[in-house]
Amino acid sequence: MQDVVKKSMRMVNIAGSAAVVLLVAGTVSFGIIPLHKKGTQNIEDGKHLKTQLAALDGLSQTLTQMEEERQQTEKRLAETEKRLPSSSETNVFIKELAKVTQAAGIQVEGTTYPTTLKDAGGYKSLPVQVTGTGDWDSCYKFLTGLRSMNRLTRLDSLVLEVDKTPGKEAASNLEHPLCRITVNFSTFFMGR
Numbered sequence: 605m606q607d608v609v610k611k612s613m614r615m616v617n618i619a620g621s622a623a624v625v626l627l628v629a630g631t632v633s634f635g636i637i638p639l640h641k642k643g644t645q646n647i648e649d650g651k652h653l654k655t656q657l658a659a660l661d662g663l664s665q666t667l668t669q670m671e672e673e674r675q676q677t678e679k680r681l682a683e684t685e686k687r688l689p690s691s692s693e694t695n696v697f698i699k700e701l702a703k704v705t706q707a708a709g710i711q712v713e714g715t716t717y718p719t720t721l722k723d724a725g726g727y728k729s730l731p732v733q734v735t736g737t738g739d740w741d742s743c744y745k746f747l748t749g750l751r752s753m754n755r756l757t758r759l760d761s762l763v764l765e766v767d768k769t770p771g772k773e774a775a776s777n778l779e780h781p782l783c784r785i786t787v788n789f790s791t792f793f794m795g796r
Contacts, residue, residue, distance in 0.1 A: 684756065685794065687754060687755060687756060688727065688755070688756060688792055688793055688794045689755065689793055689794070690793060690794050693793065694721070694730060694793070697730065697755065697791055698717075700753055700755075701715070701732070701734070701753075704746065704749035704750060704753065705734065705736065705746060705749075707745065707749060708738070708742050708743075708745035708746035708749050709738055709741075709742040709745065710736040710737065710738035710742045710743060710745075710746050710785065711736050711737050711738060712734065712735070712736040713735045713736050713737065714733075714734075714735045714736075715732065715733070715734050715735075716732070716733045717730055717731065717732045717733070718730070718731065721793060721795070723795065724790075724792060724795070726795060727792050727793065727794065727795045728792065728793040728794070728795035729790045729791065729792050729793070730790065730791050730792075730793065731760065731788065731789075731790045732788070732789055732790070732791065733786065733787070733788045734746075734785075734786070734787045735784070735785070735786045735787075736784070736785055737767075737782060737783065737784050737785070738782070738783065738785070739781065739782055739783070740781060740783060743764060743783055743785045746785065746787075747762075747787070750787070750789065755791055755792070756791065756792045757789050757790065757791045757792075758789060758790045758791075758792075759787070759788075759789050760788040760789055760790055761786075761787075761788040762785070762786070762787050762788075763784075763785070763786040763787075764783050764784070764785055765783060765784040765785075766781050766782070766783050767781060767782040767783065767784070
């Protein structure tokens with residue numbers, strides 16, 4: 605009988621051990637492993653979100669910088685636009701140009717410009733060509749005079765041709781050579 609009891613006890617122990625092993629195996633397979641996978645996935649998602657937040661912080665800083673630059677650019681544009689005369693002031697410009705050429709001392713051979721202003725991206729432009737002769741100093745004074753006018757101008761082209769004619773005046777031409785200047789430039793007006 606003791607053998608039967610021992611066998612029964614062994615069977616109970618084996619069955620109990622099997623039940624415990626099955627319980628532990630079930631807990632591991634259906635509880636711990638899915639939780640571990642989910643936790644690992646959550647950690648990866650957290651790293652990804654941190655990376656995205658860092659990129660977003662960088663973008664918001666860049667956006668702030670760009671907004672500041674935009675405001676500074678708009679401020680500079682507004683200040684520059686204050687210098688633009690209205691399109692009805694072309695005669696005033698022509699008078700200023702005549703003063704600059706006279707002060708420079710060049711002999712003007714011709715000044716050409718269209719009678720109507722051209723569109724220039726929200727503004728109006730007046731392309732002008734001035735042709736004249738003078739020595740190097742007067743040509744330089746003319747160009748600096750154009751630059752010092754209180755208006756926006758753009759130099760489109762410049763041609764300086766030195767007079768190389770030999771003759772009695774060749775010695776004086778070496779010190780102060782005569783040149784022919786052709787300047788194409790545009791000046792701008794408010795077109796809005």
